[in-house]
Amino acid sequence: MSDHIYKRIEVVGTSKTSSDDAIRNAIRKTSDSVRGLRWFEVVELRGDIDGSDVAHWQATVRIGFRLEE
Incomplete structure (x- = not known):
């Protein structure tokens, strides 16, 4: 079994x-x-507020994937 290498964005x-x-x-x-x-x-979670309600959600996400051999 070979070792795997991953990258994240x-x-x-x-x-x-x-x-x-x-x-x-x-x-x-x-x-x-x-x-x-x-x-x-999930690195960060934030949103825009309109009046007294959440108008828009924003999620900063780190995603990992395996590099091809």
Whole structure:
């Protein structure tokens, strides 16, 4: 069994609906251009406030993927 090498990138996903959707949007869009996604971690969660409600969610996500051999 060979050892694997991983790389991680940081992206920001957004959503008007929820923090979960912001995370999923970040992963979904990243998977369009990066193969072999393996894990993620939420680095930061923030949002815009409109009046007294959350108007927009932003999730900064580190996504790890395995480099091809």
